[in-house]
Amino acid sequence: MCRFVTLRFPFCALLGVFLALSSAKAGEQVDVALVLAVDVSRSMSPEELLIQRKGYAVAVSSPDVVRAIELGAYGRIAMMMFEWANDGHAREIVEWSVIENQADALGFAEKILADSTYGQRRTSISGAIRHAASLLREATYSADRRVIDISGDGPNNQGTPVTLARDAAVESGLVINGLPLMTKGGVGFQFNIPDLDEYYRRCVIGGPASFVIPVNDWAQFPEAVRRKLILEIGGLMPPEVPKIIPAQITFGEPYDCLVGERIWRQMREQYFWDQ
Numbered sequence: 001m002c003r004f005v006t007l008r009f010p011f012c013a014l015l016g017v018f019l020a021l022s023s024a025k026a027g028e029q030v031d032v033a034l035v036l037a038v039d040v041s042r043s044m045s046p047e048e049l050l051i052q053r054k055g056y057a058v059a060v061s062s063p064d065v066v067r068a069i070e071l072g073a074y075g076r077i078a079m080m081m082f083e084w085a086n087d088g089h090a091r092e093i094v095e096w097s098v099i100e101n102q103a104d105a106l107g108f109a110e111k112i113l114a115d116s117t118y119g120q121r122r123t124s125i126s127g128a129i130r131h132a133a134s135l136l137r138e139a140t141y142s143a144d145r146r147v148i149d150i151s152g153d154g155p156n157n158q159g160t161p162v163t164l165a166r167d168a169a170v171e172s173g174l175v176i177n178g179l180p181l182m183t184k185g186g187v188g189f190q191f192n193i194p195d196l197d198e199y200y201r202r203c204v205i206g207g208p209a210s211f212v213i214p215v216n217d218w219a220q221f222p223e224a225v226r227r228k229l230i231l232e233i234g235g236l237m238p239p240e241v242p243k244i245i246p247a248q249i250t251f252g253e254p255y256d257c258l259v260g261e262r263i264w265r266q267m268r269e270q271y272f273w274d275q
């Protein structure tokens with residue numbers, strides 16, 4: 001029997017509303033909520049952008065990735081993809097989707113291939129991290145882990161310093177993994193740096209078991225993404241990658257996490273142009 005409170009609303013009705021809201025907030029239980037943040041800055045050529053898109057599709061639909069999902073505690077993950085470039089460019093490619101079998105993975109891959117990519121100016125990794133973090137905050141899934149999977153071929157050169165965005169995301173409980181693209185091409189290749197893998201390790205990634213998998217050649221890309229997804233789904237870190245300590249707290253030499261901004265200023269001063 002329902003009893004009534006002072007405002008004459010049935011207590012059981014209030015309890016029902018509360019439980020419904022709690023259930024909606026909790027959402028579907030998944031092993032990991034994963035955001036794929038994909039760089040589409042002009043430092044990559046149109047051909048490279050197409051290779052990147054196809055590589056993600058092949059990796060996501062890999063039977064090995066699906067097997068890793070099925071071996072999870074809940075046997076399902078939530079994943080979405082967006083493209084990023086400058087601080088104001090973040091375009092959704094695939095909406096949040098639950099993947100628990102091969103058909104789900106193939107459907108996600110088909111959506112990746114159904115869209116087209118157009119290169120954009122500038123590189124704001126910090127903007128990509130902030131956008132990915134907001135997507136994870138708003139996601140309704142109940143996830144054991146929330147991970148940002150960010151790929152890119154150059155350092156941050158626009159927006160807030162990347163370490164500020166990284167540290168804020170890590171402090172909120174997120175993990176950031178990196179896929180630095182050590183390739184050359186596109187009209188903005190002069191803004192790239194030779195040690196991008198170290199830049200990602202020291203300045204971009206963070207959180208428990210975070211890691212970097214560099215890509216030195218585009219032929220390696222699908223396999224690198226596949227391996228990265230398997231590790232992220234399982235919450236693992238490659239054994240050969242040393243422990244990552246956020247915010248440049250390290251016993252090694254300090255690293256310039258503002259190198260991208262510095263290169264951009266030097267190029268502007270020299271050529272007076274804005275790509």
